[in-house]
Amino acid sequence: MQLPAEFISKYKKLLGADAPAFLAAFDGPVEKGFRINPNKPVTPAMTAKMTSAVPYSPIGYYGRVNGNAMEHLAGAVYSQEPSAMTVGEFARPEQHERVLDLCAAPGGKTTHLLSYLKQTGLLVTNEINPKRVTALGDNVERYGALNTVITNATPAALAKELPGFFDRILVDAPCSGEGMFRKDPAATQYWTPDYPAECATRQREILTEAVKMLKPGGHLIYSTCTFAPEEDEQMMAWLLKTYPEFELEPLTKTAGMVDGKPEWADGNPTLTRAARLFPHLMRGEGHFIAKLVFHGETPVKPKRTVRNELTPTERQLWQDFLQKSGVTNFPDLVLQAHGDQLYGLPAAMPLTRKLKVFRAGIQLGTFKKKRFEPSYALALASDAIDLPTVAIDHAQWQKYVHGETFQLTQAATKNGFRVLTCDGLPVGFGKVVGTTVKNFFPKGLRFLATAENTAL
Numbered sequence: 001m002q003l004p005a006e007f008i009s010k011y012k013k014l015l016g017a018d019a020p021a022f023l024a025a026f027d028g029p030v031e032k033g034f035r036i037n038p039n040k041p042v043t044p045a046m047t048a049k050m051t052s053a054v055p056y057s058p059i060g061y062y063g064r065v066n067g068n069a070m071e072h073l074a075g076a077v078y079s080q081e082p083s084a085m086t087v088g089e090f091a092r093p094e095q096h097e098r099v100l101d102l103c104a105a106p107g108g109k110t111t112h113l114l115s116y117l118k119q120t121g122l123l124v125t126n127e128i129n130p131k132r133v134t135a136l137g138d139n140v141e142r143y144g145a146l147n148t149v150i151t152n153a154t155p156a157a158l159a160k161e162l163p164g165f166f167d168r169i170l171v172d173a174p175c176s177g178e179g180m181f182r183k184d185p186a187a188t189q190y191w192t193p194d195y196p197a198e199c200a201t202r203q204r205e206i207l208t209e210a211v212k213m214l215k216p217g218g219h220l221i222y223s224t225c226t227f228a229p230e231e232d233e234q235m236m237a238w239l240l241k242t243y244p245e246f247e248l249e250p251l252t253k254t255a256g257m258v259d260g261k262p263e264w265a266d267g268n269p270t271l272t273r274a275a276r277l278f279p280h281l282m283r284g285e286g287h288f289i290a291k292l293v294f295h296g297e298t299p300v301k302p303k304r305t306v307r308n309e310l311t312p313t314e315r316q317l318w319q320d321f322l323q324k325s326g327v328t329n330f331p332d333l334v335l336q337a338h339g340d341q342l343y344g345l346p347a348a349m350p351l352t353r354k355l356k357v358f359r360a361g362i363q364l365g366t367f368k369k370k371r372f373e374p375s376y377a378l379a380l381a382s383d384a385i386d387l388p389t390v391a392i393d394h395a396q397w398q399k400y401v402h403g404e405t406f407q408l409t410q411a412a413t414k415n416g417f418r419v420l421t422c423d424g425l426p427v428g429f430g431k432v433v434g435t436t437v438k439n440f441f442p443k444g445l446r447f448l449a450t451a452e453n454t455a456l
């Protein structure tokens with residue numbers, strides 16, 4: 001790979017005897033990986049792929065998965081480069097925590113956090129860029145999250161609304177991306193010797209806001225996909241100096257991860273507690289991860305949480321749908337109608353009217369004139385809700401994602417909306433009338449599926 005000359009000389013100086021191996025790694029193969037979603041069933045195709053486990057993630061595997069495969073579309077797998085999995089593992093939230101993913105699109109780390117929150121607590125996942133937030137929304141929907149609010153805000157706007165609110169904040173910072181050069185060689189074109197320092201300015205701004213939102217005892221996880229000391233150890237050295245209430249927590253390094261390098265910053269010996277991932281030392285791309293605990297106090301503005309906002313008619317239509325579906329265990333969500341759309345918000349979400357919200361919880365469905373039509377998102381969240389199901393096979397699934405009406409081999413015992421499952425995995429709603437399944441796969445997602453183009 002053609003690397004910028006100044007990049008080569010910078011890392012020759014920094015890495016010394018390790019530099020030849022480091023630079024040679026840019027011509028090595030790109031490592032592929034995927035995570036399974038522990039909250040969804042494992043299909044036979046997944047079992048066949050889960051042969052080479054990533055040693056530091058109980059849900060990570062080496063290998064490639066197809067974005068058009070049923071398992072990906074239904075949120076049972078997520079394609080992620082293996083080094084990036086360390087971030088979700090080191091960030092690993094406890095169930096019932098309030099978690100913020102501040103720089104979240106397209107959602108690699110967010111879906112990892114969701115895997116461990118297991119539908120509990122609250123995840124506020126934020127993406128500043130309005131063009132990138134849609135992909136984040138799609139991935140959260142695939143994961144069937146019932147505990148997530150997606151915002152499209154600046155870190156400053158969030159900090160104003162939610163000071164001292166979170167148990168755990170992940171800042172997967174926008175960075176110079178040197179660790180991804182092998183995956184995306186075009187990125188080398190944006191690199192200049194000044195680029196890391198420019199990125200560092202933005203990272204300091206983001207961190208300045210992030211720290212305002214942590215609860216006492218809370219954790220801040222900072223990660224980049226760059227080797228640049230300006231954005232890694234120097235950023236953490238700056239944070240520790242500026243906010244002495246923070247302490248780096250030691251990260252256990254395995255599978256070739258190495259300590260952070262104090263000598264690349266101000267010599268603070270605790271910087272060894274951070275982790276560096278180099279592609280010449282492990283099976284993955286370049287990353288830096290640091291985990292900090294906050295011992296200080298944050299002024300907390302007590303905030304009211306969100307409240308139910310449904311008209312009696314809307315409430316009745318929703319209740320009728322649940323009753324017809326035989327659902328008795330519907331999770332404790334706050335219900336709100338936005339236009340004709342029904343949303344379910346996690347009860348811990350504060351009222352934040354000044355925040356730009358992209359999706360206020362899960363979109364549960366649409367109010368039609370005299371009935372309620374359940375959404376695709378609700379079907380994908382059905383691991384947590386006892387909705388009635390009908391099993392379909394792969395040939396029927398291919399018709400389903402193409403938008404066709406199809407036939408069951410046996411009439412269903414009851415007509416109505418059913419979650420269709422394929423290999424046990426919920427894939428969307430269909431309306432069953434006898435042996436006919438009317439198609440409710442979202443129009444915008446339909447495609448011509450074949451056994452070949454959808455093989456996992």
Ligand SMILES: C[S@@+](CC[C@H](N)C(=O)[O-])C[C@H]1O[C@@H](n2cnc3c(N)ncnc32)[C@H](O)[C@@H]1O
Nearest residue numbers: 103104105106107108109128129172173174206
């Ligand atoms: C490394 S990417 C995040 C990747 C994501 N966490 C994942 O795992 O899929 C960094 C993100 O930060 C966003 N970003 C850029 N400038 C920002 C800013 N000033 N504040 C917050 N986020 C920013 C970018 O749009 C980008 O989506």
